[in-house]
Amino acid sequence: MILEKKKGFHDFTVAKGLRSTRQRDVILDIFLSTHQHISVEELYLKIKSSQAGIGYATVYRTLKLFVEAGLAREILLHDGQTRYEHVLAGEHHDHLVCTGCNSIVEFEDETIEKLQNEIAARHGFLIKSHKMEMYGLCANCR
Amino acid sequence: MILEKKKGFHDFTVAKGLRSTRQRDVILDIFLSTHQHISVEELYLKIKSSQAGIGYATVYRTLKLFVEAGLAREILLHDGQTRYEHVLAGEHHDHLVCTGCNSIVEFEDETIEKLQNEIAARHGFLIKSHKMEMYGLCANCR
DNA sequence: CTTGCTGCAAACAGTTTGCAGAACT
DNA sequence: AGTTCTGCAAACTGTTTGCAGCAAG
Numbered sequence: 001m002i003l004e005k006k007k008g009f010h011d012f013t014v015a016k017g018l019r020s021t022r023q024r025d026v027i028l029d030i031f032l033s034t035h036q037h038i039s040v041e042e043l044y045l046k047i048k049s050s051q052a053g054i055g056y057a058t059v060y061r062t063l064k065l066f067v068e069a070g071l072a073r074e075i076l077l078h079d080g081q082t083r084y085e086h087v088l089a090g091e092h093h094d095h096l097v098c099t100g101c102n103s104i105v106e107f108e109d110e111t112i113e114k115l116q117n118e119i120a121a122r123h124g125f126l127i128k129s130h131k132m133e134m135y136g137l138c139a140n141c142r
Numbered sequence: 143m144i145l146e147k148k149k150g151f152h153d154f155t156v157a158k159g160l161r162s163t164r165q166r167d168v169i170l171d172i173f174l175s176t177h178q179h180i181s182v183e184e185l186y187l188k189i190k191s192s193q194a195g196i197g198y199a200t201v202y203r204t205l206k207l208f209v210e211a212g213l214a215r216e217i218l219l220h221d222g223q224t225r226y227e228h229v230l231a232g233e234h235h236d237h238l239v240c241t242g243c244n245s246i247v248e249f250e251d252e253t254i255e256k257l258q259n260e261i262a263a264r265h266g267f268l269i270k271s272h273k274m275e276m277y278g279l280c281a282n283c284r
Numbered sequence: 285c286t287t288g289c290t291g292c293a294a295a296c297a298g299t300t301t302g303c304a305g306a307a308c309t
Numbered sequence: 310a311g312t313t314c315t316g317c318a319a320a321c322t323g324t325t326t327g328c329a330g331c332a333a334g
Contacts, residue, residue, distance in 0.1 A: 017313095018313080018314090019307085019308050019309075019312090019313055019314065020308075020309095021307075021308070021313090021314060021315080022307090022308095023314080023315070024314090040298080040299085041298090053316090054315085054316085055315070055316045055317070056299090056316090056317095057299090057300075057301080057315075057316070057317080057318095058314080058315060058316070060298095060299065060300075061300090061314085061315090076218055080297065080298065080323095080324090081297095081298075082298080082299085096261075096262065096265055096267050098267070099270065105265050105267070107261055107264075107265065109257060109261055111257055112254055112257050112258075112261075115251060115253055115254050115257070116254075116274075116276055119238075119249055119251055119254075119276075120238065120276055120278065122249075123238055123247050123249065123280070123281070124280060124281030124284075125238050125240070125247070125276065125278045125279065125280055125281070126278045126279045126284050127276050127277070127278035128241065128277050128278045128279070129276075129277045129278070130274065130275060130276035130277060131274070131275055132258075132272065132273070132274040132275075133272060133273055133274075134258055134261075134262055134267070134269050134271075134272035135269070135270055135271045135272060136262065136267045136268045136269035136270045136271070137267065137268045137270070138265070138266060138267055139265070139266030139267070142266075142268050159288090160288080160289090161287090161288060161289065161332085161333050161334075162333075162334095163288090163289060163290080163332080163333075164332090165289080165290070166289090182323085182324085183323090195291090196290085196291085197290070197291045197292070198291090198292095198324090199290075199291070199292080199293095199324090199325075199326080200289080200290060200291070202323095202324065202325075203289085203290090203325090222298095222299090222322070222323065223323075224323080224324085
């Protein structure tokens, strides 16, 4: 799966006439090795600690490329930080965010997805994407 | 309804030992006179054009008070602007956002709310709030 | 008259951008 | 060689804060 993503990104850069650089490889490797929902800062720190000498700006620029290439997705939660999560083909999930420990649990519910489509249709909307987040306390923090 | 809200805010300030000021009255009036989902900047401009001579900082500070007082709610969409919407007692709704014309349609669906609670329970979460946004094209923009 | 509130400007945090040099192709 | 990419620092945007003066109680 990681290999697929690497290939996906490679194909994307080729198609777009972009270059393959050491920095992009490192950032992709580290991004793929992380768990979901990493913030730019967290990612930057991981990269920094790998001694690769890569700047903040490059991390930002590269993450945007990942989004364009379809392998990452931006998520905005309720703190001022943009996070990125992996896009897994065909899969969609939503988030349960614990306001106690900031942990994030993912879930997927087909019935909700269906209802969303019905609601959209009722309003004449053509849905491209959606997001749903629930905030509360997880089992540990209650 | 507007009167109720004014009363609500008044009660809140009294309960918290806060003061009633000209600025807060003006901002509340103008906020209540707006449609849903106003951004801080939009609100500030309306206030400015009313010649009240109120600063940006006061608008921010006052909106936070409204949230605390339970009459406004912060919403974060996919542009860098924080918006505020009116809270109507006991009501909860979600948003359909048109990426074409930026219009926002609200909806409410009880079944989804129920499903959310079930999902939360399944993961041991105690839900305090949630938000759901769907992005796509509205009937006009398709 | 005491304390909270305001306006201003400066500070801040996260993100973006201009540019000179480095590095792909 | 030609052009894209990088790192740095400076710029930007939205939001918050410190402070002196103002105003509500």
